[in-house]
Amino acid sequence: MTTAIPFTVPSFSLSGGLPVVARSRPGPEILAARLVIRGGSGADPRHGRGAHQLLAGTMTRGCGPLDADALADLVEGAGAALRAEAHEDSLVLGLKCAATDTPDLLPLLLAMTRRPLLAPDQVAIERQLNLQTLQRQKEDPYQLAHDQLLRQLYGEGPYGHDPLGVEGELKAISADQLGDLAAGLGRQGAVLVLSGTLSDNLQSLLEDSLEGLPWTTHLPLASTEGAPPHAFTGVPAAGGSLMALEQDTEQLVLMLGCPTVPLGHPDALPLRLLQTHLGLGMSSRLFVVMREERGLAYDVGVSHPARCGAAPFVMHLSTSADRAEEATTCLLEEWRRLLEEPLDPAALELARAKYIGQDAMGRQTCAQIAERLALVLSHGLPADHVERCLARAAELDGTALQQAARRWLPQASLSLVGPAPALASATAAWEAAGGMDLSRSRTPA
């Protein structure tokens, strides 16, 4: 593990400040590009939830001199893939194309950002598609449980809704509002990462596409606070809540989780190792205990996405309705174990090995390389953030992980979706366990 370069200098910057990092990679002649602009669905306007995703989708529907059809003709005519979507903390524009098409296609990322057309008829189409997707997502019990849990953890706050938005608010967002959002892109920073077969004139190609109008932006800054970056309304529900939604399904979906820390926080690494221990791969604790030893579930795991604010840490599984009580009790026991017992050295060693292995898994294609590098840079972290974490992981022991768990996982909320009898059994198990408020077992500071 080398940490020789403390902070990767961008390959170059464009007029106005956009940092561009280019990594050459041999292999098939492909270019993958990822432009990450801070400010995503978490920064949706009050009463305008869904605005950033609507903006991102409409950016692909015309920019500069190209209307929606002309833009699609250019991209699809080159057999390329171009997408724009809102994540919680940023807008993400991704391009994958044959390297020879770089001159025609790479400038589109900047044109979409700086000169989106946002034609009202195209906004209307995109809005209608997003509304339909929101509706269809309700077919998926996992989606319902997840949406419910977000409301439990974040209330009306930035991470409380799906990036697609909230139906009533999405209907009311105007094309003018999108124009205002587009004009502010880059104020919180942005970064462009390229990976693959790089052409020689990248800098002039990108500079020319700004057409003499510099884009004022900068490398994003780090945030290490334990709360979402800009809560605008309400307070996340106090920890330890239970919510249940009745659905006529065979299985009960359970999600148990709480908000934790941003990717740049010192405790992000111990929490990542705990997630790896619990939920990554077929040797993981939850997989072994709940699936291999009890046959409770087919799908069981832990989700813990990287966030600039208080990232959720969520255990999830779905089980037959008649096993709801056993599954709930078992899930709560596993959460409690994180707080009450340090990881034994063998389990910690396995978690470290899997964490290192994951890093290689995420570097198999140009697109993956660009995605991972853009992620850390967009969080205001150094390019060698992963290498630093790999080195630090060797020094953390089970007690350090337990302490991080006690700091960030003392309370959890349970979200249930399933048939009424299963909801009742799971609720009884939750109440018998005294909910998930373990603050009394916290060590004195």
Added chain:
Amino acid sequence: MPSPSRCCGPLLPGLEQPNRRVLANGAELVSLDLSEAPLICLDFWCRAGSVFEAGSESGMAHFLEHMVFKGSHSLAAGEFDRRIEALGGSSNAATGFDDVHYHVLIPPRAAPEALELLLDLVLEPRLEGEAFAMERQVVLEELAQSEDQPEEVAVQQLLAMACPGHAYGLPILGRREALLAHEPEAMAAFHQRLYGGGRCVLALAGALAGTDLESRAAEGALASLDPLAGPPPLDPLRVQPGERRLELPRLEAARLLMAWGQPPARDLHGVMGGDLATSLLAEGRRSRLVARLREQLQLVESVDLDLHPMECGSLALLEAVCDPDDLPAVRAAIHTVWEEVMAEPVLAPEWSRVRRLVTNSYRFGMEAPGNVAGLIGTGHLWGRYESLEAPLEAIDAWDPETLRAEALASLDPRRAAVLEAVPA
């Protein structure tokens, strides 16, 4: 008409052709060096998909794939996963209609150990009674989870009506009653019958230069397999046209599902024609169906049409998501689009667009070792030894007129099995 030209420069720069080696018992090894890949993929393929199940064996191929991970004669339950993941690797498996495969992604230095573990695991499963009962629970949970997704229920119903009397019409997960009746002895017999030399291929892809993986593989457990012959010819698929309407609880939007029979996977020319035709109709915003149904008429949230290459006969599957009231309009628009494409020549810009979409999709798939191992593994498993460029050359062999007369003509909506699924 100008002669077809290569539109995409050097097709696959830097790639060698795969190495092939046949062992005495009929098992095959195929490998491809990808010097830049950070991981090696070890991918064991066997002609043991659900199509080889007897009537009473419903779900056995997939259940066995689960049981394989419950330990072998020399590996305890869970030991394989723990050791592979401790080496920085990961593993998984998948059962299809035609075949099953077990794969490991592993850093090069650990690949020899992982290879030994994988072959040990797959070739000598323990199939112990208590683990069998436990894993049956997991498979039943998998079935329940799938049945809670109304879209998956609808697709299963479409296949049942499109492929009557054929294994492709039956669920890979199996019927619940059959799963409850299965016994370890019957599973052992299934394994014995199908996991033999002439039916297995081990594919290796990644930074292989400097490793001795191929010779290790040739000398190890793979060579000790019984020399079972390959399977007899499979039952050809004949898709049954027809119509059905189905009410499904918990469905939020209607689905129009359509299935057409297409040339089998061994017919590379036909498969690439199917890829070109389905891309022309439904890949990207400017494709015929997306442009008409989603962008212009705004009748659907999405419309997808994909070719699924399979050994007995491929399937082209269409899915449109729309309001239930719009189903007749959606069907009429699909019919009109097809009639238009059959009536007017495909012009140069559209032809170029479609060729580049299909070509790039193939080229982009040559990056990750898992994809490459899957591609060469499944090809060799079914006796297809074409070069890596062959699919690209097959694209070049098509012209707009032939595509219309053959591939597009085969997607006549009147020849499809059609299922309308609506909210109950």
